Every structure is written in structure tokens, then in C-alpha cells.
Amino acid sequence: MEAIVEFAEKIPQPVFLALAGLGALVVGKKVLAYLRFVASVFLLSGTSLRKYGGPGSWAVVTGASDGLGKEFAYQLASQGYNLILVSRTLSKLNDLAEELQKKYPKVTTRVHAMDFSRDRDEDYAQLEAVAGDADIAILINNVGQSHSIPVPFLETTREELQSIVTINCLGTLKTTAVIAPRIAKRGRGLILTMGSFAGWIPTPYLATYSGSKAFLQHWSSSLAEELKPQGVDVQLVLSYLITTAMSKVRRANALIPTPKAFVRATLSKIGSGGYQNWAYTYTPWWSHAVMLWVVENTIGAGNSLGIWYNLKIHKDIRKRALRKAEREAKKA
Numbered sequence: 610m611e612a613i614v615e616f617a618e619k620i621p622q623p624v625f626l627a628l629a630g631l632g633a634l635v636v637g638k639k640v641l642a643y644l645r646f647v648a649s650v651f652l653l654s655g656t657s658l659r660k661y662g663g664p665g666s667w668a669v670v671t672g673a674s675d676g677l678g679k680e681f682a683y684q685l686a687s688q689g690y691n692l693i694l695v696s697r698t699l700s701k702l703n704d705l706a707e708e709l710q711k712k713y714p715k716v717t718t719r720v721h722a723m724d725f726s727r728d729r730d731e732d733y734a735q736l737e738a739v740a741g742d743a744d745i746a747i748l749i750n751n752v753g754q755s756h757s758i759p760v761p762f763l764e765t766t767r768e769e770l771q772s773i774v775t776i777n778c779l780g781t782l783k784t785t786a787v788i789a790p791r792i793a794k795r796g797r798g799l800i801l802t803m804g805s806f807a808g809w810i811p812t813p814y815l816a817t818y819s820g821s822k823a824f825l826q827h828w829s830s831s832l833a834e835e836l837k838p839q840g841v842d843v844q845l846v847l848s849y850l851i852t853t854a855m856s857k858v859r860r861a862n863a864l865i866p867t868p869k870a871f872v873r874a875t876l877s878k879i880g881s882g883g884y885q886n887w888a889y890t891y892t893p894w895w896s897h898a899v900m901l902w903v904v905e906n907t908i909g910a911g912n913s914l915g916i917w918y919n920l921k922i923h924k925d926i927r928k929r930a931l932r933k934a935e936r937e938a939k940k941a
């Protein structure tokens with residue numbers, strides 16, 4: 610200790626003051642970032658949806674017939690937005706449109722059934738026709754597919770990897786290419802795209818899904834900067850698991866919310882909910898935001914330790930899924 614004091618006394622005062630100032634700056638920046646994180650996750654609400662258009666304007670939701678998309682449709686309808694519901698199964702879309710009509714008689718809905726994995730030009734032309742003259746304020750790029758169970762990349766079927774990339778990447782890009790010009794033309798609007806923790810931390814055994822969501826991360830942030838001058842807010846929504854058919858998790862807990870709770874947080878924290886290392890990206894669910902913050906401020910998202918741990922988890926999930934499939938095959 611004495612040696613340290615002696616050494617410090619030998620440092621010329623201007624150098625000492627400069628070093629102390631630098632230290633205070635570094636600590637101050639960390640403290641500020643922490644306070645900003647806590648405020649954005651627990652205290653502040655995000656941009657109000659009203660900024661983008663009042664009741665009577667339109668929202669387009671892809672993957673609308675189930676899970677998060679269905680919940681987005683419900684919550685946007687409850688706020689008076691008319692809806693264009695896009696998904697694969699027409700009967701499910703019609704049922705949803707009918708339910709919404711009963712519950713929110715003032716809301717108008719249009720449906721468009723298309724299979725994004727087929728990547729057909731006619732489907733996008735038809736989407737354009739369905740959009741017609743609607744005053745579209747909001748696009749929710751929600752449609753997505755993951756692997757049916759975690760699988761090593763080398764054992765992934767060509768069909769599965771083709772369909773994941775076609776739906777998640779091309780489907781999102783082409784839908785946005787149809788809808789975003791309309792939003793930009795009116796000078797204000799919102800484009801939300803569903804990202805995933807798998808696109809934030811590389812996820813072995815879900816490699817193709819992980820890559821497709823990382824693709825969306827860069828695409829969405831690039832688009833955000835391009836469309837900002839035209840009054841369009843573009844945000845990627847980052848999330849860990851939610852209780853839907855895709856995750857196969859049935860029971861919610863603090864870490865795995867229901868679609869209802871997750872979508873409520875997503876629509877009320879637009880642009881908030883803290884992911885300070887990546888622009889135009891937010892993590893609406895509080896415990897996901899905390900998890901992300903801890904990783905970012907310790908090992909970092911691209912660290913091999915995290916990727917190794919992710920592999921371990923997904924190997925376990927695969928084993929359990931295979932055992933379950935075996936049991937079910939024996940029963941049949």
C-alpha cells in the first residue's frame with residue numbers, strides 16, 4: 610500500500626489529474642449506462658402507438674393466426690386499429706377475423722392466406738391487392754419458423770433449412786418491400802420485426818434459425834437508419850422463450866412469459882426496454898432484458914463459453930425430444 614502511495618506521489622500533478630479525470634469518465638459512463646438500463650426496463654414506457662396513427666388506421670400482422678401474431682392482432686384491435694392478417698391457414702385467419710369482429714365491432718379486418726415458404730410472386734402481388742388503399746401505420750413482421758427440434762446442422766434436412774431461411778428472411782424482406790413504401794409515403798409509422806435471442810447469441814443445433822435471426826438484426830437496424838428521415842420507426846424485438854407452439858413451453862414463469870404479457874410489454878415499450886449495444890433494437894420483457902444485460906456486461910454475446918453452454922442446453926433438449934418421439938411412436 611505504502612509503495613502505491615509513494616508511486617502516486619511521484620506522478621506529476623497534471624498527469625495525475627488527467628488520469629483521475631479519465632477514470633471518473635469511465636466509471637461515470639458505466640454508472641450512467643446502468644441507470645439508463647434500469648430506467649428503460651423498469652420505469653420508462655416506450656413511444657406511444659398513437660404517434661404512428663390513431664384508431665381507424667391499419668396494421669399488418671404476419672404469422673397472425675397463432676402465438677404472438679394472434680396476440681398482436683388482438684391487442685392492436687383493442688386499440689382500434691384495423692387489421693390485415695397474413696398467415697398460412699385461411700380457416701384459422703377467418704376464425705380469428707370473426708372473433709375480432711365480434712369483440713371489436715368497429716374494427717375492420719382483411720385476411721390474406723399465403724405460405725411464405727413457397728416464395729411465390731403471386732402471393733406478394735395478392736398482398737399488395739389486399740392492402741389496397743388502406744392507411745397502413747404499422748407492420749408487424751412476426752412470421753417465423755424454427756427447427757422442429759434442435760438438430761446438428763449436418764443432419765438438418767435441406768427442406769427445413771430452405772424453409773427457415775425463406776420464411777424468416779425472404780418472407781420478412783418481401784413483405785416489408787410491399788408494405789413499407791405505403792408507410793413511408795404517409796410520413797409516419799412503425800415496423801416491428803421479431804428477432805430472437807438465438808440471433809443474438811450463436812445457437813448450435815438451431816444454427817440455421819440462429820443465422821436467420823442474426824440476418825434480421827442487421828437488416829432491421831440498417832432499414833431503421835434509412836427510413837428514419839421519412840418518419841418511420843423500425844425496431845427489432847429481441848426475445849428469449851415465450852409460451853407458444855414454437856417454443857413448446859406450456860407453463861409461463863418469470864423468464865418465459867405468455868404471449869399476452871409479452872405482446873403487452875412489446876407494444877408499451879417501443880424503443881425502450883434496453884439493449885444499449887445495438888441501435889434500433891429492444892428487449893421488451895424485463896427478465897430477458899436483465900439476462901441480456903448480464904451477459905453483455907460479463908462474457909459478451911459472442912464468447913465461446915456462451916456458445917458452448919448453448920450447445921450443451923440444446924443437446925439436452927434434443928435428447929429429451931427424441932425420447933419423447935420414441936415413446937409416442939411406441940404408443941401408436
Ligand SMILES: NC(=O)c1ccc[n+]([C@@H]2O[C@H](COP(=O)([O-])OP(=O)(O)OC[C@H]3O[C@@H](n4cnc5c(N)ncnc54)[C@H](OP(=O)(O)O)[C@@H]3O)[C@@H](O)[C@H]2O)c1
Nearest residue numbers: 672674675676677697698724725726753850851853855856
Ligand atoms: N415463441 C418463442 O419462444 C419465440 C422466441 C423468440 C422469438 N420468437 C419469434 O416470434 C415469432 C412468432 O413466433 P411464435 O412463437 O408465435 O410462433 P407460432 O406460435 O409457431 O406461430 C407461427 C405463426 O406463423 C405462421 N406461419 C408459420 N409458418 C408459416 C408459413 N410458411 N407461411 C405463413 N405463415 C406461417 C403460423 O401460421 P399457421 O397457424 O397457419 O401455422 C402462425 O400463425 C417468430 O418469428 C419467432 O421466431 C418466438
